[in-house]
Amino acid sequence: MSFADHLPVLAVLLPGFTAILLLLLGDGEARRVWTRRIALASVLLGAVFAYRLIEHAATGELSVYRLGEWPAPFGIVLVVDRLSALMLALTSAIAVPVLLYATGGWDTHGRYFHALFQFQLMGLNGAFLTGDLFNLFVFFEVLLIASYVLMTHGLGRERLRFGTQYVVLNLAASALFLIGIALVYGMTGTLNLADLALRVPMVQAPDAALLQVGGLLLLVVFCFKAALVPLSMWLPGTYAAASAPVAALFAIMTKVGVYAIWRIHGMIFGAEAGVSAFTAQPFLLPIALITSVVGVLGALAAHSLPRLIAWLTVASVGTICAAIGLFSVDAWSAAMYYLVNSTLVIAGLFLLSELVSTQRGAMGDRLEPCSPVAQPVLLGLMLLLAAASNAGLPPMPGFIGKLMLLQAANDHPWAVAVWAVVLVVGFFTLVGLARAGSILFWSVRPDMPAGSRSGSSPALLLATVSLLFMSVLLSVLAAPVQRYTAAAALQMTDRDAYARAVLGEQGGPAADTTRPYRIPQDPNAGATR
Amino acid sequence: MMMISMEALVATGIGFVIACGIYLLLRGRTFPVVLGLTMLGYGVNVFIFTMGRLWTGAPPILTAGPDVADPLPQALVLTAIVIGFATTGFVIELALRSSHDNDSDQVDARHDQPSAQIAQVAPSSSSSNPPR
Secondary structure: OOHHHHHHHHHHHHHHHHHHHHHHHOOOOOOHHHHHHHHHHHHHHHHHHHHHHHHHHOOOOOEEEEHHHOOOOOOOEEEEOHHHHHHHHHHHHHHHHHHHHHOOOHHHOOOOHHHHHHHHHHHHHHHHHEOEHHHHHHHHHHHHHHHHHHHOOOOOHHHHHHHHHHHHHHHHHHHHHHHHHHHHHHHHOOOEHHHHHHHHHHOOOOHHHHHHHHHHHHHHHHHHHHOOOOOOOOHHHHHHHOOHHHHHHHHHHHHHHHHHHHHHHHHHOOOOOHHHOOOOHHHHHHHHHHHHHHHHHHHHHOOEHHHHHHHHHHHHHHHHHHHHHOOOHHHHHHHHHHHHHHHHHHHHHHHHHHHHHHHOHHHOOEOOOEOOOOOHHHHHHHHHHHHHHHHOOOOOHHHHHHHHHHHHHOOOOOHHHHHHHHHHHHHHHHHHHHHHHHHHHHOEOOOOOOOOOOOOOHHHHHHHHHHHHHHHHHHHOHHHHHHHHHHHHHHHOOHHHHHHHHHOOOOHHHHHHHOOOOOOOOOOOOOOO | OOOOOHHHHHHHHHHHHHHHHHHHHOOOEHHHHHHHHHHHHHHHHHHHHHOOOOOOOOOOOOOOOOOOOOOHHHHHHHHHHHHHHHHHHHHHHHHHHHHHHHOOOEOOOOOOOOOHHHHHHOOOOHHHOOOO
């Protein structure tokens, strides 16, 4: 095997080994320069890996990495299709600027920031690449455990308060995740995603009912991770309490839930799944639309800038999941395009919010009149750019994404609802951000001492600008990106090609005879006394 | 004499443990909540275990005989136990730290008695300490 064949596993191992190295190196003041260099070098190398993977995935060929050369349904596989590669590239695109920002000072506010950051990346990359449902759980846990510590990075009352709730809620969700996995395994006898794609259509009533219960339990868990109403209540407080670079990194974390919904309910429980086809359809679209509306209402009511952005995260996740809930290739393509843009913009906004609040002096991030910021033109333009992109004003990519979504929803029975919600949410997003912007930059009180620019070094500004620049780039390169997302969406609907690539000759129905547990023909066949 | 099947017995047991877990999880203080999470974890682990079906006298490896037990759920349970153990340790530590810093044992860091003065003296504004 050549080096390129090992890229999928390297994308997971690189942050893992970097984290271990950073732990061994220690966290002292003397070694800080080196820990920063190693961490930055590692994320840059990770970006190169992600670029190579997306380049290969763009050809349409699925790369399958079988760990230890065990054939697919028995061993563990990593699968890179277009969507996985896109998510991996997005993770890198967020990680590099955010880490650069964190090296500007946040990493000194607590211990082992860089090691935890790398563990979080390992969990994210693993979750996007894995081809196994139980491994998805394991990588979820890896990224969650890292996020528990990152969330409380810098300590303080608010962070510990929201951190405790965040951890407890996530542990409860993990228990549900395991029950869902166990039910799916109990009904199909496999956890390999490709094998599931073949076996879920084969399950007949009455077993299919239990299988669907398992699938819907997984939907509850993923909706919790993605922060869909009514399971979104944890997000605004948590993200607002976390330090700026951590909140920016968490912008991709909700998208792991979105990705999992896509993979499990879009593909495996999607079209052509026999009795269990479209298990999530009656729930996903209404929930997602309500989430969008609730998110934007929260944004209008927010009293601080980070909370406003956190609520906008909820609103954007709602829009993405509404597009997934339409279950059509065009809508999925729109969802991918919109997902990439909204993640970049929201990460940029979280970083920007701290730049603004450190320059404002007494009021900090609260949305109340205060002394003017030291760099009103630069920061104001950045906020304007991000607001236009998030609300969906032309020619920003947010507009293109929403336009694709509206076009895709045209023939759907819910078209009126989708159009109304997307447009109204876009309008109120703009209102919310315009309100914030006018308070922050125009509603100044000259009687208060002027803000200093001590909080914004060139590195911090560069990190924030580069996130917003990537969003602009997404608009400039709209045509090739759209071609990629359209092909990725089409690939997601082809379960047979996925199964063929992963299982090869040995898998699928041929593997049935060597399997210790078979799908029982008789409902009572599993019973014994 | 009526025989209760093993499935019914195990299912009832899992249901009872999970019900206890959920009850404790809904308490306000962190210690019962942690206990609830642990109970929930136990219930879930046994549940995963039973998804390989309950067999008696069946070997966990492939043989010529008709009955073979499924070893995979046992491997899954091991992983789930390890992860559950680690996270429980972490949540206890976090709860201790939170109760120390926030002066409250409640999960949402609210004060039990109406001692609103404490909250007024020190408004929580630690969320925005600037870098450097």
